Amino acid sequence: MGWLDKVLRRNSELESLFDLDLIDETNHRAYLKQMALETNINFIGRTISQSEFRIITDGKRQIDDWHYLLNVRPNTDQTAAKFWQDFIYKLIDENEVLVILTDNNDFLIADDFERVEYAVYPDVFKNVTVKDYTFARTFQMTEVLYLTYNNKKLTNFMNGMFQDFGDLFSRMIEISMRNHQIRGTVGLNANQKLDSDHQDKLQAFIDKLFTSFKKNTVALVPKLKGFEYTEVSKGDGKGQSIDEINKLKKTLVDEVANILGIPTALVHGDLAEYETSLKAYIKFCIGPLIKKISDELNAKLIEKADYFKGDRIEVRGVAEMNPLEVADAVDKLIASMAYTPNEIRGKLGDEPSSDPRLDEHYQTKNYQSANTSEGGEN
Template identity: 25%
Template sequence: MKIIDWLGNFLTPKKDSTINFETFRMPESAVAVQAYSLFVCIDLVATISTKCSFGVFDEKGQIKKSALWVMLNVKPNKNQNAYEFWHELVAKLLYYGEVLVLQKKDQLIIADSFTKEEYALKDDIFSNVTRGSFTFNGLYGSSKVLHLKLRNTDISQLVRGIFQMYEELLNSATTKYHRGKYEKGILKVSAAARGANDFEKNFETLMNDYFKAYFQSGNAVLPMFDGYEYVPGTAESTKKYSNEITDIVKLFEESLSRAAQALKIPVSLVRGDVASIGDAYDILLSNCVDPIAKLVSCELTGKFYTVDEIAGGAGVVMQTKNIKHVDVFSIAGNMDKLIASGITSIDECRVEAGWNALNEDWSQQHFITKNYATANGLEDGAVTAENKEEKDEPEGKEDISGKEPGGNSGNT
């Protein structure tokens, strides 16, 4: 049985089929639990990462929508759009710890497998690079490819030891489940019935026909021969059955938690808890997504730009600001403060909110209110509580009395 088939059959059984819990005791069952846990966690991060956008900046620090921008944000190659490409790249990076990308005629191709020869003072060499059934001929130096390395081993090796413990617990729980799942009882046979001439025939009919039909039916009546008495099992077996189901569910949850911790994902996100989900997303961004974005940004910048261009401010940035949903009404006050203090222009605020820039002269200007002044400005006569009254007084009044300042009339 293939692991993926086993997992699919277990999670989505057919309506007219029953689950064979004996498969829990197969070696691949524990591997399937491990694969399921890793799949859920890796798919979560990969899906979230697809919401990132790529800023391609020129030496003036301005976004340049060039062919590279289109390739990274829209169509990396002929067979994948940006969502499919980055989802696959991040998933492979998380699982295997590294991923190789070739650039072929303005296309980015993710390798399925490759051979690497490492060197200390020159480029590492990649060979036997494959994508699907196609193999790329030749050798590729590390300066000619995109090689992203997150760690020195794949995640399955990191968590394998932990899941070995869960394998034992899972086998134990499913064995108990299997024992407590079905109805059990005691059949009492009297001495007179055992001594009858047709005892063997009656006993075989009762066990193979009557009891079989009785246990397989929702509502049924069990006919009994003279001298036979069936005593059903106690309600304790039903209670144990329920407990074993709970134990199996808890083991799946625990395996998810361990896989999430290995990938630095908040456990509450993989379990679907909605309490403090905003804080959980902040932790996910800081501990898991931001390091990936930094790795990708550095690799793209280093391979597509020269040293002088990078020193001048050019580069590629994998921007994670689009991951969290932005409610413009909830951030309206903060946006007003950014514009009023001159930190951002109207267009810059619109872009951060997920809107298109207006690209008008007035929308690209920076404004500042009169509430802001320099520290030196206060000493140079800015309005304060102490001198406000003095500032409000006019410097002089027009003399309409016709008198000299000394108090005498202007007429002699």
């Protein structure tokens, strides 16, 4: 028996006080990881959800069942915008996404599946689960839409570096709360014996007292015989400021944005670098994603022979320029015979006009061939 045990045994009332709980608080910062992911992935998802999927057959845009599935109602429970936003979220968050076509012609995003890979045959997907339903059949790779994101940086970062960010953020919060904390002491009459029943009542009273201090603007403490509460500190207000805590959260969001290729100025709404950031975002982040989606759609929904004839699925509505902002450039491109009007319409995301004159090249009067030697009178 140690010396502390001997001292405590001499005063059983004092020993019982060591069993009282004065504070019990645990902090979990898992929401930091979710915040960083939600902010950045949903930013990309909202962008892709504005896309328009165009099915081109024989040089003309087709409005058919595939157009309806891709642009209006992929399934009975989702609109096209919600479907593609969920599609992008799962693709980036889980590094892969599987979409199946049911017998009712519904596009469904799989929540879980098992992929069986083969060397010379198409891969097979088994145990495909959507919500609470698991399909008994297997799906061939040629029957589904399957994309991988291949971003190991994101996975490694979120699994490794986040632990340090979470610990640091928790420490900053704890320091800030401790420096704003109201502290007090509770004095008890040690000559009064505390049996188990009295100790439980005293513990309940202390808990009620501290809860009142924490939640109420005005808290009154009743004076009890043998019980005395003394406030020793009201907090000095020093420590980590709210700005420093916000900077840490912003840094975590920025790190994830850099991995995904999103300019941080767009995420935080910095209008000073808006135009430059938007161009970089469309070219290096959204452009590759649109290419992945369009390649998969063309490979699975368009036959090889039809693709060679010019049939294809195009993803429009995101990467194109605003015609009002580039009107001067459009005029120069047409006037220099670099493009026809219909070719310009295609680059701006509009459908070609049926007017045959818009398929011709035009040249303004102040342009002429370098080999031409006509005088000014001609």
